[in-house]
Amino acid sequence: MTTTGSGSTYDPPADPARGAAASARAAARGHGPPPRTDRRVALVTGASSGIGAATARRFAAGGWHLLLSGRDRRRLEETASGTSAVLLPADLGAPQGARLLAEAALRATGRIDVLVAGAGIGWAGPFLTMPHTDIDRVLFLDLNATLHLVREVLPAMVESGRGRVVLVGSVAGCVGVREEAVYSAAKAGLAAFAEALRQELRGTGVGVTLVVPGPVATGFFARRGRPYHRSRPRPTSPGRIAAAVWDAVAEARDDTYIPAWLTLPARVRALTPSLYRRLLNHFG
Ligand SMILES: NC(=O)c1ccc[n+]([C@@H]2O[C@H](COP(=O)([O-])OP(=O)(O)OC[C@H]3O[C@@H](n4cnc5c(N)ncnc54)[C@H](OP(=O)(O)O)[C@@H]3O)[C@@H](O)[C@H]2O)c1
Numbered sequence: 001m002t003t004t005g006s007g008s009t010y011d012p013p014a015d016p017a018r019g020a021a022a023s024a025r026a027a028a029r030g031h032g033p034p035p036r037t038d039r040r041v042a043l044v045t046g047a048s049s050g051i052g053a054a055t056a057r058r059f060a061a062g063g064w065h066l067l068l069s070g071r072d073r074r075r076l077e078e079t080a081s082g083t084s085a086v087l088l089p090a091d092l093g094a095p096q097g098a099r100l101l102a103e104a105a106l107r108a109t110g111r112i113d114v115l116v117a118g119a120g121i122g123w124a125g126p127f128l129t130m131p132h133t134d135i136d137r138v139l140f141l142d143l144n145a146t147l148h149l150v151r152e153v154l155p156a157m158v159e160s161g162r163g164r165v166v167l168v169g170s171v172a173g174c175v176g177v178r179e180e181a182v183y184s185a186a187k188a189g190l191a192a193f194a195e196a197l198r199q200e201l202r203g204t205g206v207g208v209t210l211v212v213p214g215p216v217a218t219g220f221f222a223r224r225g226r227p228y229h230r231s232r233p234r235p236t237s238p239g240r241i242a243a244a245v246w247d248a249v250a251e252a253r254d255d256t257y258i259p260a261w262l263t264l265p266a267r268v269r270a271l272t273p274s275l276y277r278r279l280l281n282h283f284g
Contacts (some may be wrong), residue, residue: 039065041109043153045092045101046118048075050218051168054238055116058246060085067105067112070119092119092145093137102152112153114249116166117146122224127181135182142186147193154206161205164249167194171214171257174266175276198254209248210255213241214262233259 042059046052048070056066056079066085069092070076076087086108090101105112120142123134150165157163172180173187194210201208215235221228228235241258248256257263269276 037065037109039063040113041065041067041111042114042116043067043069043088043101043105043112044116044118045069045090045149046120046168047079048072050118050220051213051216051238051241052116052118053079054242055118055245056080056085058239058242059114059116062246064114065109067108069101069105092149093141098145098148099152102149105153106156111156111160112163113157114164114166115150115153116168116245117149118168119145120168120220122180122183122220124180124183124224124226126179130182138182139186142183143189143193146190150197157206158201158204163206164209164252165197165206166209166211166245166249168211168213169194171212171262171265174212174262175269178280194255207252207254209245209253211241211245211248212255212257212262212266214259216241233262 040063042056042064044052044056044059044066047056047066047068049072052070053075056068060066060083066080066083067088068076068080068085069088069090070079071089071091073087073089076089079085080087088101088104088108090104091097092101121138123130123138146167150167154163154165157165167190169190170183170187171177172184173189173191176184176188191210191212194208198208213236214233215228215230216238217235218238236258244256244258247253257266265276268279
């Protein structure tokens with residue numbers, strides 16, 4: 001048993017894994033002070049599926065204590081299976097969703113070392129046919145809710161002098177994908193936010209990582225209502241994205257592209273936009 005000199009109610013219980021999880025659950029419900037855990041704590045949104053679920057499992061395997069969020073409790077339970085993770089179901093599409101989640105997370109453990117903001121949705125089709133409600137829905141969840149969640153958890157990270165915010169962007173945000181205009185805009189917004197925030201946080205001990213996946217084989221495409229139909233790039237596995245997130249956090253990286261060659265189209269676009277557009281017209 002790990003003991004501390006304080007003898008306070010913050011001391012870890014005899015069975016650290018089960019005890020910490022039980023007291024974290026009680027704290028998350030608003031009963032009692034945040035339990036103390038010696039393990040590092042990651043809050044993962046989108047943990048009920050795909051990239052978020054795989055990332056949560058990777059961090060659990062690495063010995064981290066997890067706070068898992070999504071809307072679907074049953075799938076969150078599947079992600080958490082065999083771990084001491086605390087489930088914090090939340091609808092980040094609701095106006096106060098991000099604030100309520102951050103409050104519950106900080107109540108549960110008293111601190112967050114890493115936030116992995118993985119929750120997101122897509123929408124595909126001609127912009128001219130996109131309902132206004134869907135424009136708002138995609139922008140709110142993929143951009144606004146993420147920014148609000150970061151705004152809520154950052155003060156505690158900065159105060160503790162360490163932490164990392166991991167934003168799950170997309171190659172769509174780097175290059176702008178036809179018939180994914182609003183999704184591309186939301187992810188480009190995340191990329192610009194990551195760049196700006198990183199500068200603001202310099203010297204605080206808190207870092208920002210932008211994860212830039214190409215297509216990934218998850219339920220994302222079925223959920224948006226249009227399957228992935230291109231032959232290239234080929235979809236990668238969510239486990240590969242999770243491994244990249246793990247490495248990026250361990251190495252305190254500013255960004256990570258998966259697969260790595262995806263930096264190429266982004267560079268061509270930045271350096272020679274006219275060539276980039278000619279290539280797009282040709283290859284679509
Ligand atoms: N798959 C790809 O090809 C790809 C490529 C690049 C980037 N990404 C990005 O990667 C992230 C994860 O996507 P994925 O591929 O893992 O998709 P996914 O399997 O569909 O997972 C999406 C996650 O977001 C959560 N979510 C959706 N709406 C929510 C809401 N209103 N409130 C709270 N959580 C909500 C879902 O939770 P519930 O199901 O419980 O509601 C689910 O856990 C997204 O940001 C996506 O844009 C995906």
